[in-house]
Structures are given as C-alpha cells and as structure tokens.
Amino acid sequence: MAFESLTEKLQNVFKNLRSKGRLTEEDVKAALKEVKLALLEADVNFRVVKQFISSVGERAVGQDVMNGLNPGQMVIKIVNEEMIALMGSETTELELEPGKTVTVIMMCGLQGAGKTTTAAKIAGKLKLKGKKCLLVAADVYRPAAIKQLELNAGNMGVDLFSMGDKASPVDICRSALEHASNNGHNVVIIDTAGRLQIDDAMMQELEDIKRETGVHKTLLVVDAMTGQEAVNVAAAFNDRIGIDGVILSKMDGDARGGAALSVKAVTGRPIIYVGMGEKLSDLEQFHPDRMASRILGMGDVLSLIEKAGSVLDIDEDKEKEMSRKLKKGKFDFEDYLESMNQMKKMGGIAGILGMMPGLGMGIKQQDLENAIDDKKMARTEAIVLSMTRQERQNPDILNPSRKHRIAKGAGVDISEVNRLVKQFEQSKKMMKQLPGMMNGMGKKGRFKLPF
Amino acid sequence: MGLFDKLKQGLGKTRENISRGFDSVFTPNEIDEDFYEELEEILIMSDVGVNATGEILTDLRARVKEKHIKLASDCREALKAAIEERMELPEGAYDFEKGKAVVLVIGVNGVGKTTSIGKLAHIYKSEGKKVMLAAADTFRAAAGEQLSEWADRAGVDIIRGAEGQDPASVVFDALQAARARNADILICDTAGRLHNKKNLMEELKKIHRIIDREYPGAARETLVVIDGTTGQNALIQAREFNESAEATGMIMTKLDGTAKGGIAIAVQSELNIPVKYIGVGEGIDDLQRFDPEAFTEALFDRDDEKEENKDADT
Known part of the structure; x- marks a missing residue:
C-alpha cells in the first residue's frame, strides 16, 4: 500500500538528518519533498500542495528542533500544525437563524456525492436538538430520488415536502417555505439534484432557488474520494452560488481525503460535518486535527512522536543505560520490568500499534486486541514482580522451589513462570547474537523487546 | 455523429484541461528538466497519480532517447504512444x-x-x-x-x-x-x-x-x-x-x-x-x-476540435 512505502521513505529521510539545533534549509527541503508526495497521494490539489509546501518551508527554516525529535520529525510537526490551522483550528457548528426565523438550508454538489443521504442525516441531527425539520424534495431529475428522500425522511421521523417530479424545483421550494411557516417547521432542508459545475442551466437553477427562498446556509457535499477535480468543483459552486459550509461524505472509506484541504483552501469555508457511514446517524463533527494526520497518511505518527518525546524527557538516562545493556546482552528482569512500564506509559502495545501509520486504519481495533493481549502483559508483570530483586538481576538462580513461590505469588500456574523464563533466556541469546541489529534500532529498540 | 466525435465531445473537457496544459509544454524548445517537470504537473493534475506519472515519464524519456528527439514539440507523439499503450484493451474484451x-x-x-x-x-x-x-x-x-x-x-x-x-x-x-x-x-x-x-x-x-x-x-x-x-x-x-x-x-x-x-x-x-x-x-x-486510440487521440487532438467547432458554428 501507498502508506507503507511512504512511511519507509520518510524514515529513510529522517535517518539522514542528524543535525541538531535549528532546522537547516536542507532538512526542511528533504522532509518537505516527502510531505509533498504524501499530499499528492492523498489527492490534495497540486497547486494547493505547491503553495502549502512553500509557505510551510518558509516558516520551518531556522526553527528550533524540539527535544527528542529529529529535524525531519520536527518538520512534520510543523506541517501538521499548519494543516490544522488551514482547515480551521476548531470544529464549526451549523448555525441556525435566531428566534422564530425559519432557517433554510440548501444542499448542493455533484451527482453521487451523497446529498440526499446527508440531507436526511442533518434533519435527524437537528431533530434531536428539538428542531422541527422539513425535508424538501427538489431533485426532480434523477429517477426515484424523491422516493429515496421520502424513505429516509420516514426513517428519521422527519416531515417531507414533495410536489412530484413534474413541478419546477424553484416552485417546489417556494411552496415548501409556505408549507413550513404554516406548519411550524423551523428548519427547511432542500435536497437538490446532483449537477456538474459547468452545467449552466442547472447552476442557474440553484441561483434561482437561493434568490427565491432566501437560503441561509448553502452546504456543498463533497465526496472524500474526489481527486484533483475537487478544487474546480468547490471554486465553481462557491463563485456562482456562494457556499457557507462543506460536508465531506464517505469518510468511512479509506480515502485519505485530501479534497478537504483543497476545498478549504479554495473556498475558505469551514468543513462542518463528515459522513462516516451509511446509517442515518453516522454524521459526525469535523475534527481538523484528525483530518490533518489522515491526509498526511502517517497515521498518528505524530502523536507517537509526541508521546515518545514526553516519555523520553524523563527517562533518557534509563534509555541509554538499557540500550548499553542490550548491546552487551546483559539484560535482566529488572530491565524487562522497566521497558514494560515505559510501554504502558505509551498506552500499551495495542495503543502503540494503533498509532502506527497504515495499521491504524487498516486493522480493526478488535483484531488488534485479539492479536496482542495487554492483559497477558499484566500477568507477565505480576510474575516478574513476584521475583526477589536478586532473582530479577540474576535469573540463573531460579530453581523449581523459587519458581513455585513466584507462581503462587503471582497467582499463576508454574508452567507460565517456566514459559516466561524460557522465553526470556531465548531472547537474551538472540540479542547477544545480533548486536548489529541493536545498533540500527536506536530509539525503536525498546519496542522490539520480547513480550 | 460518429462514435469518435461523440467520445471526443464527451471528453471535451478532459481534453481541454489536459491539452491546454500540453500545448503550453510542447513548445519548439529543447527538451530539458523543466519540460519533464511541467509534464509531471499536468499528469498529476489529471489524477494520473504519482506512480503512473513517473512510469509514463520514464517511458517517455526512453522513447526520446531511442528516437533522438530533440525538441519538446516533437514529444507529443511519443507521449501519446506511451499513454495509449497503457490503455489498450486485451483481446476479446467484449x-x-x-x-x-x-x-x-x-x-x-x-x-x-x-x-x-x-x-x-x-x-x-x-x-x-x-x-x-x-x-x-x-x-x-x-x-x-x-x-x-x-x-x-x-x-x-x-x-x-x-x-x-x-x-x-x-x-x-x-x-x-x-x-x-x-x-x-x-x-x-x-x-x-x-x-x-x-x-x-x-x-x-x-x-x-x-x-x-x-x-x-x-x-x-x-x-x-x-x-x-x-x-x-x-x-x-x-x-x-x-x-x-x-x-x-x-x-x-x-x-x-x-x-x-x-x-x-x-x-x-x-x-x-x-x-x-x-x-x-x-x-x-x-x-x-471504450476506444483507447480515440481516448488518447481525443486527449491530444486540438486541431480537430477547432474544426469541429467551426462545423458546429456553420
């Protein structure tokens, strides 16, 4: 998959960047080259990428490298921050008109973006907030579009307004507004037909609806899988009709969703919701930070960097001591315990794996937990804790009588104690044979400890 | 309207976007790295993707070398061939x-x-x-x-x-x-x-x-x-x-x-x-x-489009 090669590449770039202190131009350039590829793979528009990269580059050169990060990681950190800032630093709410005014919301977008489904989802959300919504079926073109909205409205328990597919959309919307004020609805959501942004007649129709009904919020629905085209679509809709917010649909797929950045960059409008599933309840708030790391395609590698950094700050000496011991093959149960504690600080194995790029998205949490059992780790810890200090430092003295005592103390069967000791001896042997491997591993070394 | 024209009409926008870019690149200048970079940009902007773009350009470089092409404007056919080859239908596709x-x-x-x-x-x-x-x-x-x-x-x-x-x-x-x-x-x-x-x-x-x-x-x-x-x-x-x-x-x-x-x-x-x-x-x-030849042809052929527009006007 694209992710893997990308992360590998990044890692290689980082390896070569060893300078300390401030970010030099070369550091920035090397890291940004990979970031550029990452963004293009994520379908961020080429021009947007170029602009973004050059502005980030300017900001990054000369910055101090944070403790515990290498220059490459530092650049990624800056990229991430800039991306979050660009997408709007916080979540945006869909604002409704104050008082008794009926808020009119119009959905628009290309064919198949997910307008009808999203319209119903928004109605359902607002209903929960105590609003009385009216869904308006203004797609008179696509076969069965009205029926689809009708069924969705029924599922949500929201009222529907339809005049069939013979009336003009503008007339339908006008009548719908009347209907709404007569029946005490406070939000009207217009579902329009999908259209190409270059279809003049169809774009005119949206303009007419907006003018005739005084639409308050025009929401553009964009498929998260959209490619380079996203900028053209967003710019055209925004220029012609004026949009107030964006909804990113089909985010439950594995598209990296670079379209979000493109759309935001060309329209300046906030992304309000993301569609996370087929069910009508799967419409979620947009989180710029999550989106940024998804687009970068580095999983939450950044939070891994940050977490690792904070752990490192305290334990840097211990870390050095341990890698020295590892290299010499002098590794005892005390160290075993220590590395286990560090692991726990970082959220256990499952937590760490979840943060790794490519893994986080591809593997379900459930599968992860089945594969690696944090509970098993707790049992292991109990066994080690039941040893005396002498036993931990010198595992060779463990005889059957000691093992019995340990098993009792830990509340496990003696076979488990035997297994652990055996495993430990084996991995110790392995480490002795592979001193070369340890050199290359550096900071990552502790993740490969034999649990 | 023939199949080719219909395809071309359908692909009009596609072609316009790709070709407009291509036209500005295929100048009667010598081939240099800027030329390849511009091509790369156009291809990526057309969603061809980083990998496939790289392959197409490598292919193009090989063709340029093999045929001793000197000028950027003479690359059009070579690029066309490189893309068309990738879009060919296997035998018995239908x-x-x-x-x-x-x-x-x-x-x-x-x-x-x-x-x-x-x-x-x-x-x-x-x-x-x-x-x-x-x-x-x-x-x-x-x-x-x-x-x-x-x-x-x-x-x-x-x-x-x-x-x-x-x-x-x-x-x-x-x-x-x-x-x-x-x-x-x-x-x-x-x-x-x-x-x-x-x-x-x-x-x-x-x-x-x-x-x-x-x-x-x-x-x-x-x-x-x-x-x-x-x-x-x-x-x-x-x-x-x-x-x-x-x-x-x-x-x-x-x-x-x-x-x-x-x-x-x-x-x-x-x-x-x-x-x-x-x-x-x-x-x-x-x-x-799908007709790969027409597809590629339609992507590049600017002159025909102008003629077609003339026809439509009269």
Whole structure:
C-alpha cells in the first residue's frame, strides 16, 4: 500500500538528518519533498500542495528542533500544525437563524456525492436538538430520488415536502417555505439534484432557488474520494452560488481525503460535518486535527512522536543505560520490568500499534486486541514482580522451589513462570547474537523487546 | 455523429484541461528538466497519480532517447504512444456480449452503477439482444425504483426483491428467470459498498458463487464502476473489488464534467483492469464502449476540435 512505502521513505529521510539545533534549509527541503508526495497521494490539489509546501518551508527554516525529535520529525510537526490551522483550528457548528426565523438550508454538489443521504442525516441531527425539520424534495431529475428522500425522511421521523417530479424545483421550494411557516417547521432542508459545475442551466437553477427562498446556509457535499477535480468543483459552486459550509461524505472509506484541504483552501469555508457511514446517524463533527494526520497518511505518527518525546524527557538516562545493556546482552528482569512500564506509559502495545501509520486504519481495533493481549502483559508483570530483586538481576538462580513461590505469588500456574523464563533466556541469546541489529534500532529498540 | 466525435465531445473537457496544459509544454524548445517537470504537473493534475506519472515519464524519456528527439514539440507523439499503450484493451474484451452472459456491476456508493446499468441495457437492447435486469441493491432507499425507471426507459424486464432482502437471493431469482425466459444478457445491480467493509465484500463473493452454480454456461463479466472524479483512492477500490469479485473491466463514469479521469490510466497500468465503457452524460445514449486510440487521440487532438467547432458554428 501507498502508506507503507511512504512511511519507509520518510524514515529513510529522517535517518539522514542528524543535525541538531535549528532546522537547516536542507532538512526542511528533504522532509518537505516527502510531505509533498504524501499530499499528492492523498489527492490534495497540486497547486494547493505547491503553495502549502512553500509557505510551510518558509516558516520551518531556522526553527528550533524540539527535544527528542529529529529535524525531519520536527518538520512534520510543523506541517501538521499548519494543516490544522488551514482547515480551521476548531470544529464549526451549523448555525441556525435566531428566534422564530425559519432557517433554510440548501444542499448542493455533484451527482453521487451523497446529498440526499446527508440531507436526511442533518434533519435527524437537528431533530434531536428539538428542531422541527422539513425535508424538501427538489431533485426532480434523477429517477426515484424523491422516493429515496421520502424513505429516509420516514426513517428519521422527519416531515417531507414533495410536489412530484413534474413541478419546477424553484416552485417546489417556494411552496415548501409556505408549507413550513404554516406548519411550524423551523428548519427547511432542500435536497437538490446532483449537477456538474459547468452545467449552466442547472447552476442557474440553484441561483434561482437561493434568490427565491432566501437560503441561509448553502452546504456543498463533497465526496472524500474526489481527486484533483475537487478544487474546480468547490471554486465553481462557491463563485456562482456562494457556499457557507462543506460536508465531506464517505469518510468511512479509506480515502485519505485530501479534497478537504483543497476545498478549504479554495473556498475558505469551514468543513462542518463528515459522513462516516451509511446509517442515518453516522454524521459526525469535523475534527481538523484528525483530518490533518489522515491526509498526511502517517497515521498518528505524530502523536507517537509526541508521546515518545514526553516519555523520553524523563527517562533518557534509563534509555541509554538499557540500550548499553542490550548491546552487551546483559539484560535482566529488572530491565524487562522497566521497558514494560515505559510501554504502558505509551498506552500499551495495542495503543502503540494503533498509532502506527497504515495499521491504524487498516486493522480493526478488535483484531488488534485479539492479536496482542495487554492483559497477558499484566500477568507477565505480576510474575516478574513476584521475583526477589536478586532473582530479577540474576535469573540463573531460579530453581523449581523459587519458581513455585513466584507462581503462587503471582497467582499463576508454574508452567507460565517456566514459559516466561524460557522465553526470556531465548531472547537474551538472540540479542547477544545480533548486536548489529541493536545498533540500527536506536530509539525503536525498546519496542522490539520480547513480550 | 460518429462514435469518435461523440467520445471526443464527451471528453471535451478532459481534453481541454489536459491539452491546454500540453500545448503550453510542447513548445519548439529543447527538451530539458523543466519540460519533464511541467509534464509531471499536468499528469498529476489529471489524477494520473504519482506512480503512473513517473512510469509514463520514464517511458517517455526512453522513447526520446531511442528516437533522438530533440525538441519538446516533437514529444507529443511519443507521449501519446506511451499513454495509449497503457490503455489498450486485451483481446476479446467484449466477447461476453456475444453469447449468454451475466454482468455483475459493482462499485462504491454514488459512482453511477444504476445509471450505467440503464444505459448498458439500452446498448444491448438496441443491438437486438434480450436483456434482463436484476435489482440486487436492496439496501439503499428507492434503489429498486430507480432501476425500474431505467428498465422502463430501455424497455427491458426487471426482477426485483423487497427492501432488505438478501441480495444473493434476488440474483438467484433473476438467474432462474433469465434462463426460463432465454435472456441473452442479465445485468445485476448491486448496492454501493465501500471496499473496506469486509462483510459487504463477502456478499459479493456469495453472489459470484451463486452465478457460477446456477448458470454455469453463461459468461460472467464483472464491471467495477469508478467515478471519473475520483482520485487516488480509485486504485485501492479497484484492487479490493478485484480481489473479492475478480473484476474483468471498468466503467468510468461522469467524464462529461471537467474531471480528467486520469485515474483510469493509473488503474489500468497498475492493475491491468481495462476500461470497457465510459459514461459521458445523463442521457440514455451517453455510455460508450471504450476506444483507447480515440481516448488518447481525443486527449491530444486540438486541431480537430477547432474544426469541429467551426462545423458546429456553420
């Protein structure tokens, strides 16, 4: 998959960047080259990428490298921050008109973006907030579009307004507004037909609806899988009709969703919701930070960097001591315990794996937990804790009588104690044979400890 | 209007976007790194993707060297050839249309499966075949109604199930009906599904098994529908669908917009799933068999377009 090669590449770039202190131009350039590829793979528009990269580059050169990060990681950190800032630093709410005014919301977008489904989802959300919504079926073109909205409205328990597919959309919307004020609805959501942004007649129709009904919020629905085209679509809709917010649909797929950045960059409008599933309840708030790391395609590698950094700050000496011991093959149960504690600080194995790029998205949490059992780790810890200090430092003295005592103390069967000791001896042997491997591993070394 | 013209008209925007860029690049200057960089930009802007773009450019460099091309303006043919080669259809790509066939149409949500099926039915029907449709999208609200509408327009029979019914059972019923009524081609609509939803992909496998078991004599064609506006995710989509349902071809839809559909080049060159049909509009006639030569030709040929515009004016 694209992710893997990308992360590998990044890692290689980082390896070569060893300078300390401030970010030099070369550091920035090397890291940004990979970031550029990452963004293009994520379908961020080429021009947007170029602009973004050059502005980030300017900001990054000369910055101090944070403790515990290498220059490459530092650049990624800056990229991430800039991306979050660009997408709007916080979540945006869909604002409704104050008082008794009926808020009119119009959905628009290309064919198949997910307008009808999203319209119903928004109605359902607002209903929960105590609003009385009216869904308006203004797609008179696509076969069965009205029926689809009708069924969705029924599922949500929201009222529907339809005049069939013979009336003009503008007339339908006008009548719908009347209907709404007569029946005490406070939000009207217009579902329009999908259209190409270059279809003049169809774009005119949206303009007419907006003018005739005084639409308050025009929401553009964009498929998260959209490619380079996203900028053209967003710019055209925004220029012609004026949009107030964006909804990113089909985010439950594995598209990296670079379209979000493109759309935001060309329209300046906030992304309000993301569609996370087929069910009508799967419409979620947009989180710029999550989106940024998804687009970068580095999983939450950044939070891994940050977490690792904070752990490192305290334990840097211990870390050095341990890698020295590892290299010499002098590794005892005390160290075993220590590395286990560090692991726990970082959220256990499952937590760490979840943060790794490519893994986080591809593997379900459930599968992860089945594969690696944090509970098993707790049992292991109990066994080690039941040893005396002498036993931990010198595992060779463990005889059957000691093992019995340990098993009792830990509340496990003696076979488990035997297994652990055996495993430990084996991995110790392995480490002795592979001193070369340890050199290359550096900071990552502790993740490969034999649990 | 000939097929080529129609394709060209459909691809007008695609071509305009790619070609406008190409024209500014193919200047009578010497080939330098800037030239390749500009080409790279244009190809990536057309969703061709970083990898496929790299391959095409490597290919182009080789051709340039081999043919001792000096000027950028002389690269046009070489680039055309490099792209066209990647878009070639394998032999017998449309053989399934000749005998009894079951066509399974799959894809993610909102790419235009149902619409494409309506148009496919129209093509086959107008070629004198007996066509039947199976509405096996029992999930999306009103999907069955939508397909019925298309069946009416094309004048073909349709087998429907109830909303929420097991799609495989609808396919089963349709297969029996197709055999009983001696239909030539049965086209099955399926619910849109994201390729990372495992259980839904399993469902496709089940449908496949049923087709094989219940109608062993028929050719089985599995067409993945890809939205022409889709970016790099289309590669993953095509790969996943191919793994669970052995895709034999692609339908590229929505090429009447400004989308460049360059992802087709990426999918075909990386996964070897050929584009067999392209959708270039909302009308029932707006689905065409894919012609790689015309596709590439249409991408580049600027002069013809000008002539065509003149013709239209007079």
